[in-house]
Amino acid sequence: MLQFLQQLWPWYIAGPLIGLTVPALLILGNKNFGISSSLRHVCAACIPANIEYFKYDWKKEIWNLIFVLGIMIGGFLAAYYLDNPSEIVVAPSLKTELQSYGIQDYSNALIPTDIVNWASVFTFKGFIILVIGGFLVGFGTRYAGGCTSGHSIMGISAMNWASLLATICFMIGGFFTANLVLPFILSH
Amino acid sequence: MSNQNQKDLQKRELDAMCVNESQLSHPWYYNIKYLLVGIIFGIVFVKAEIVSWFRIQEMFRLQSFHMYGIIGSAIMVGALSVWVIRRFQIKTIYGEPIVIVNKPFNKGIIYGGLLFGMGWAITGACPGPLFAQIGSGASVVIITILSALLGTWTYGWLRDRLPH
Numbered sequence: 001m002l003q004f005l006q007q008l009w010p011w012y013i014a015g016p017l018i019g020l021t022v023p024a025l026l027i028l029g030n031k032n033f034g035i036s037s038s039l040r041h042v043c044a045a046c047i048p049a050n051i052e053y054f055k056y057d058w059k060k061e062i063w064n065l066i067f068v069l070g071i072m073i074g075g076f077l078a079a080y081y082l083d084n085p086s087e088i089v090v091a092p093s094l095k096t097e098l099q100s101y102g103i104q105d106y107s108n109a110l111i112p113t114d115i116v117n118w119a120s121v122f123t124f125k126g127f128i129i130l131v132i133g134g135f136l137v138g139f140g141t142r143y144a145g146g147c148t149s150g151h152s153i154m155g156i157s158a159m160n161w162a163s164l165l166a167t168i169c170f171m172i173g174g175f176f177t178a179n180l181v182l183p184f185i186l187s188h
Numbered sequence: 189m190s191n192q193n194q195k196d197l198q199k200r201e202l203d204a205m206c207v208n209e210s211q212l213s214h215p216w217y218y219n220i221k222y223l224l225v226g227i228i229f230g231i232v233f234v235k236a237e238i239v240s241w242f243r244i245q246e247m248f249r250l251q252s253f254h255m256y257g258i259i260g261s262a263i264m265v266g267a268l269s270v271w272v273i274r275r276f277q278i279k280t281i282y283g284e285p286i287v288i289v290n291k292p293f294n295k296g297i298i299y300g301g302l303l304f305g306m307g308w309a310i311t312g313a314c315p316g317p318l319f320a321q322i323g324s325g326a327s328v329v330i331i332t333i334l335s336a337l338l339g340t341w342t343y344g345w346l347r348d349r350l351p352h
Contacts, residue, residue: 005235011257014236018258019265021229026273026286028221033266035316037204039340053344056199063222068319070226071233075323078234090242091251098245110240111312111326118328129310134318134332136307138339141315143300143350145204145291148314151301152259155291157266162293166301173305178248182309 006084021149022157031063034150036141038068084109101186115186128185144169233320241312248309294352 025031041058042065048054088109090098098104103114120126141147144166146155152170155163233239238258247255272278273286280286308314311332313321318336321329343350 009232009236011236011254012261014232014238015258015261016265017232018229018238019262019269021225022266023269023273024225025222026269026288027278027280028225029218029282030280030284030286031222032288034204035314035319036340039315039337040204040344042337043341043344047341049341049345051341051344053199053202053347054341057196060196061200062216063219066219067222067226067229068316070223070228071230071316071319072226072323073223074227074230074232075234075239075320076230076325077227078231078320079324082231082235088237088240088242091246091249094242094246094249094251106242108326109237109242110234110321110324111329112241116241116326116328121328121331130328130331131335133307133310134335135339135342136303137311137313137315137318137332138307138336138341139343140300140302140304140307140339142340142343143296144304145294145296145300147304147316148259148308149316150204153262153266156263157270158288158290159267159270160290162291162297165293166297169298169301170305170308173302173307174244174248174309175305177306177309178245181306182245185310 002082005082008084008089018153019157022154025067029063032150033154034064034146035068035071036138036147036150037061038064039138040142041065097183098186101183103186124188125185140173229316230320230323233317234324239313239317239320239324244309244312296350296352299351 022033025033040054041061044054044056044058087106090106098112101115103112105112105114107113115125116129117126121130137147144151146163146166148167148170151163151166156167236258237243238255243252243255246252270288274288278286304314311318313329313332315336318329318333322333
């Protein structure tokens with residue numbers, strides 16, 4: 001049983017479990033599944049700076065912060081108690097491509113530790129991946145009014161056509177960047 | 189609902205999918221149930237490698253079906269659940285009617301969506317996975333979160349000057 005849980009969970013188990021978050025949050029307390037709003041609540045709580053957009057009673061959205069705290073704890077439990085002892089297996093063509101950028105360490109399944117680590121924060125690659133990338137995630141999700149959870153899963157589930165459009169834009173931005181921009185960055 | 193409350197609610201609803209104001213007031217520990225949902229969600233995130241930079245690269249290079257299977261089946265289960273909730277007017281465990289408001293289109297969906305897509309491909313993570321990665325021990329991702337907070341803050345600061 002433990003061995004089964006340690007392996008990579010197949011998509012047909014993980015996907016439906018994630019989909020079930022939508023009714024779970026609705027039925028538990030009328031909450032709409034969304035994660036990126038948590039970043040806004042943190043801004044409202046810590047650095048509102050008299051900006052109209054951050055002047056609201058963030059305490060009423062505390063459930064969202066507790067939800068992301070749960071995600072963090074879940075990440076910890078999975079990594080320390082259900083750790084997969086073998087390296088992540090990626091598509092051979094990706095492996096070949098990454099090899100040419102000097103990415104060879106697959107011991108951490110979640111991040112490419114060759115280029116993403118504390119020592120690399122102020123290198124060209126590290127700065128773009130961590131700092132610029134993070135900024136785009138925070139700015140873009142709020143500008144679009146949601147992320148993969150709020151738009152792609154919750155929004156499309158509710159047949160909100162603007163959310164479908166948002167998801168198409170996420171994918172266009174991602175395809176463009178992963179295939180045309182990132183190779184340039186990684187080869188420097 | 190008082191006028192002041194109504195105003196606050198409208199502001200919280202800006203650029204968020206939807207926010208529902210409960211008429212009930214509960215003690216803080218009622219929020220623990222959201223912690224539990226988050227924990228399960230975080231475990232699935234890590235174990236299905238949804239929060240993996242490598243899996244996101246595969247997805248955007250069409251080298252693997254894994255992520256498409258996950259997002260597709262999540263939407264199917266989510267959509268079916270929303271349909272059942274609407275069709276049978278299912279209420280919350282506290283007996284309140286469930287409300288799902290559709291968000292109208294604005295241009296920010298396109299501009300913001302494209303920018304977020306770029307960030308998603310670069311960092312290999314959307315906001316949820318960032319939290320899960322930190323939990324899994326990848327402490328350097330704290331930098332990404334701080335930067336994402338700065339991005340969110342900058343959006344709030346520039347909001348009135350951006351096309352919507």
